[in-house]
Amino acid sequence: MEYLVEMKNMTMKFPGVVALDKVSFNLKPGEVHILLGENGAGKSTLVKMLSGINKPTEGEIIIGGKSYSHLTPKDSVENKIAIIYQELSVVNELSIAENLYVGKLPYKKIAGMKIMNRKYINEQAKKYMDEIGIKRSPNTLVQDISISEKQQVEIAKALAADAKIIIMDEPTSSLSIEETEELFQIIEKLKKNGIGIIYISHKLKEIKQVGDRVTVLKDGAYVETRDVADIEVDDLIPMMVGRKIKASHLGNEAEIEKNNEVIFSVKNLTRKDGTARNISFDVRKGEILGFAGLIGAGRSECMEGIFGAKPISSGEIFLHGKPIKIKDTYHALKKGIAMVTENRRETGFFQNFEIWREISVTMNLKKSRLAGFSGLVHDKDEKKMAEEQVGRLNTKCSGINQMTVNLSGGNQQKVIIGKWLAVNSDVFIFDEPTKGIDVGAKSEIYDIMRGMADDGKAIVMVSSEMPELLSTCDRIIVFRNGEISGVLTNNEATGEATEETIMRAAVAVD
Amino acid sequence: MTKAKFKSFWDKFGTLSILVLMLVCLSIASPKYFLTADNFKQIGLQSTVYILLAFGEFFAILLAGIDLSVGSVAALVGMFIAMMLKAGVPIPLAILAGLLIALVFGAVNGILINALDLHPFVVTLGTNTIFRGITLVVSNGSPVYGLPKAFKDMSGYVFGFPIPLLFALIMAVVLILFTTRSVAARNLYALGGNKQSAWYSGINTKHYTLFAHMLASLLAGVAGIIMTSRVGAAEPTAGDGYETFAIASCIIGGTSFFGGKGKIFGVLLGGLTIGTITNGLNILNVSSYYQKIVMGALIIGSVALEKVIGNSVKNS
Numbered sequence: 001m002e003y004l005v006e007m008k009n010m011t012m013k014f015p016g017v018v019a020l021d022k023v024s025f026n027l028k029p030g031e032v033h034i035l036l037g038e039n040g041a042g043k044s045t046l047v048k049m050l051s052g053i054n055k056p057t058e059g060e061i062i063i064g065g066k067s068y069s070h071l072t073p074k075d076s077v078e079n080k081i082a083i084i085y086q087e088l089s090v091v092n093e094l095s096i097a098e099n100l101y102v103g104k105l106p107y108k109k110i111a112g113m114k115i116m117n118r119k120y121i122n123e124q125a126k127k128y129m130d131e132i133g134i135k136r137s138p139n140t141l142v143q144d145i146s147i148s149e150k151q152q153v154e155i156a157k158a159l160a161a162d163a164k165i166i167i168m169d170e171p172t173s174s175l176s177i178e179e180t181e182e183l184f185q186i187i188e189k190l191k192k193n194g195i196g197i198i199y200i201s202h203k204l205k206e207i208k209q210v211g212d213r214v215t216v217l218k219d220g221a222y223v224e225t226r227d228v229a230d231i232e233v234d235d236l237i238p239m240m241v242g243r244k245i246k247a248s249h250l251g252n253e254a255e256i257e258k259n260n261e262v263i264f265s266v267k268n269l270t271r272k273d274g275t276a277r278n279i280s281f282d283v284r285k286g287e288i289l290g291f292a293g294l295i296g297a298g299r300s301e302c303m304e305g306i307f308g309a310k311p312i313s314s315g316e317i318f319l320h321g322k323p324i325k326i327k328d329t330y331h332a333l334k335k336g337i338a339m340v341t342e343n344r345r346e347t348g349f350f351q352n353f354e355i356w357r358e359i360s361v362t363m364n365l366k367k368s369r370l371a372g373f374s375g376l377v378h379d380k381d382e383k384k385m386a387e388e389q390v391g392r393l394n395t396k397c398s399g400i401n402q403m404t405v406n407l408s409g410g411n412q413q414k415v416i417i418g419k420w421l422a423v424n425s426d427v428f429i430f431d432e433p434t435k436g437i438d439v440g441a442k443s444e445i446y447d448i449m450r451g452m453a454d455d456g457k458a459i460v461m462v463s464s465e466m467p468e469l470l471s472t473c474d475r476i477i478v479f480r481n482g483e484i485s486g487v488l489t490n491n492e493a494t495g496e497a498t499e500e501t502i503m504r505a506a507v508a509v510d
Numbered sequence: 511m512t513k514a515k516f517k518s519f520w521d522k523f524g525t526l527s528i529l530v531l532m533l534v535c536l537s538i539a540s541p542k543y544f545l546t547a548d549n550f551k552q553i554g555l556q557s558t559v560y561i562l563l564a565f566g567e568f569f570a571i572l573l574a575g576i577d578l579s580v581g582s583v584a585a586l587v588g589m590f591i592a593m594m595l596k597a598g599v600p601i602p603l604a605i606l607a608g609l610l611i612a613l614v615f616g617a618v619n620g621i622l623i624n625a626l627d628l629h630p631f632v633v634t635l636g637t638n639t640i641f642r643g644i645t646l647v648v649s650n651g652s653p654v655y656g657l658p659k660a661f662k663d664m665s666g667y668v669f670g671f672p673i674p675l676l677f678a679l680i681m682a683v684v685l686i687l688f689t690t691r692s693v694a695a696r697n698l699y700a701l702g703g704n705k706q707s708a709w710y711s712g713i714n715t716k717h718y719t720l721f722a723h724m725l726a727s728l729l730a731g732v733a734g735i736i737m738t739s740r741v742g743a744a745e746p747t748a749g750d751g752y753e754t755f756a757i758a759s760c761i762i763g764g765t766s767f768f769g770g771k772g773k774i775f776g777v778l779l780g781g782l783t784i785g786t787i788t789n790g791l792n793i794l795n796v797s798s799y800y801q802k803i804v805m806g807a808l809i810i811g812s813v814a815l816e817k818v819i820g821n822s823v824k825n826s
Contacts, residue, residue: 307710309709309710328714329709329710329712329713329714330712330713330714332712333711333712334712339710341710346704346706346707347706347707347709347710348707348710349704349707350700350703350704350707350708350770351703351704351770352699352702352703352704352769352770352771353699353700353703357696357699357700360696361696361697361700361708361711361712361713362711362712364693364696364697365693365697365711365712365713366712367693368693371714371717372693372694372697372713372714372718373693373694373717373721374693374694375692375693375694376691376692376693377690377691377692377693377696419711
């Protein structure tokens with residue numbers, strides 16, 4: 001059988017990282033080929049090669065009988081490839097019909113001027129809209145239609161471009177059950193017309209519903225391609241994960257529970273915007289509590305709510321058994337709660353501060369009575385404290401007068417941790433603490449966290465990297481779709497925590 | 511001198527160099543009139559209002575924002591005080607009330623910026639016109655004059671030194687101490703450097719935005735009092751367009767428009783520079799129409815110069 005597209009040994013190297021390693025993939029006309037893998041497995045990297053965004057380091061793409069070392073965006077369009085991203089790219093201010101022809105509007109010339117032929121495009125658009133089942137006038141502005149309709153407009157746009165290959169990146173992530181059903185019916189129609197669909201999804205149950213074949217990627221490497229008819233959904237999870245991780249601390253939970261008191265509890269916390277709902281958990285002294293889940297599952301959102309950075313609608317927070325009110329981040333700081341955020345550049349450090357000023361911000365606030373409005377700075381004490389933190393965390397810098405912005409990612413992270421150690425916080429929330437940090441610095445950060453736990457602090461760690469959760473945490477809470485979907489430890493009752501059990505709780509299997 | 515060394519020299523003494531250069535040029539151009547003790551007093555007096563407005567503006571720009579309403583606040587506070595004095599309110603009480611009003615106007619700016627999450631440019635562009643409108647309404651468009659002698663004497667001389675300038679210098683010392691020694695000012699610098707990081711470090715960004723704009727208006731109010739005392743009357747159109755001078759003083763004084771960087775001492779020199787140019791051009795008989803062109807060119811020139819120096823260091 002002729003393939004619509006064949007990708008052979010696709011490799012993508014970034015400095016220091018191999019994002020994709022000799023991955024092969026093909027697509028037949030009239031099939032839905034599912035691309036499966038956890039965050040960072042390389043799915044997006046692969047499809048971006050088809051849309052011409054990524055230029056592969058090695059590999060061959062055969063399409064329409066021609067061989068390419070890489071596709072340009074122009075090649076991609078000429079070869080009838082359309083991609084529908086999770087973030088839809090429709091133009092809200094234009095009508096449905098205009099959206100179908102963005103960038104290539106049919107026109108007629110009147111007195112030498114190009115005038116849009118509205119009648120013609122409306123007629124044409126209506127044809128594609130009927131084919132998909134969009135029950136709207138072609139003149140409707142896209143801003144007035146629902147998200148699922150916008151997605152259908154994108155599909156119609158692909159048809160208008162005569163697409164032979166349509167790539168859908170998590171198309172059901174913001175759709176209701178009924179809307180999902182509608183989408184699947186549209187996909188059936190597309191298949192009948194001989195269009196091949198590359199379907200990226202986390203939702204395992206959809207694989208059986210919509211897929212013909214499935215290819216699993218893991219850590220940028222090819223795992224296996226199977227016919228959906230021959231597999232059980234459960235078989236796929238071990239393929240997606242299955243690294244051998246030494247879960248060195250996960251057994252300690254029983255010990256901790258026996259000896260250490262609960263420092264910090266959250267009860268029924270719900271964020272005002274609903275991104276995290278009914279969250280309850282305890283953290284014991286000396287414990288590192290991990291938070292696993294897919295990106296967008298609501299973990300960071302929950303932590304921002306606890307820290308007072310974003311509003312919550314309900315929920316109670318207890319520190320050392322006493323209820324505390326956290327109205328804003330200043331209250332969190334005063335009560336001894338620290339948060340090391342995910343994006344250092346945006347929410348972590350100050351571009352205009354040296355290391356010592358950076359570290360002393362929290363200290364000055366803590367000492368001050370009126371939210372920092374009272375009190376004087378004491379440069380000498382601050383510099384001494386900064387020296388202490390820099391030394392304690394083994395931060396590599398030319399001195400405390402160096403600007404934080406000029407440090408490497410790992411050392412910036414250490415300065416931010418130092419900022420919170422300087423006020424001797426009891427509870428530390430780390431959100432993706434090793435994001436964008438090189439391997440050596442990562443293990444240093446793990447050691448710092450463990451050291452802090454041993455000093456009696458309660459540590460919360462949000463991470464999308466399962467291996468680091470398994471190797472660092474004493475207990476792991478899994479989030480799915482804004483709620484807690486599982487708690488994993490290594491005790492007898494729950495069995496062994498592995499990447500597989502985390503993944504099962506994080507994705508919707510049933 | 512290497513380029514990097516020149517850059518660090520310029521960072522420290524750039525504004526001073528511009529001022530000195532200006533003084534030297536004007537002294538050569540008009541030694542008879544410019545280079546006299548009386549004229550320097552005159553420059554000091556002329557600069558005072560610019561300096562005080564610029565001190566207020568500094569705090570708005572420090573937060574990567576701006577306050578376009580300082581000129582109107584000065585006029586409105588001046589007008590209120592003049593009307594109170596005419597009604598027989600004792601001077602200290604009138605001044606206190608005037609400053610209180612200034613704080614209220616600053617709070618209006620700050621609250622609008624916080625509540626609507628708008629850029630200060632938009633908010634203060636609006637309030638600038640509103641405050642000016644209120645001034646015109648309460649005064650019915652005509653100046654209030656015939657103020658008590660004691661109030662006018664406030665802008666006289668003590669031991670031959672102009673009191674307003676003395677006051678501006680004292681304010682400069684107070685504000686230098688505040689910006690370098692207080693936790694509150696350190697937090698303003700942090701907020702100006704990165705608003706989100708400030709919020710995630712425990713700084714209540716809304717409270718501090720409000721604080722900065724109240725401070726900006728308070729200082730504008732002080733400028734308004736001095737302006738009214740010097741003229742001996744409150745003009746409803748007084749200080750119109752002075753926000754340009756205030757902003758220019760900050761920029762020439764090395765305050766970064768991106769926020770989080772700047773020094774009060776630089777702003778003081780910036781204000782003196784603006785006063786010197788105005789005075790010098792007057793002495794050289796340059797028409798006030800041309801003065802505007804020179805002023806604009808200087809604002810762009812001083813920032814361009816800094817950029818050129820910065821880039822040449824980066825590229826070397």
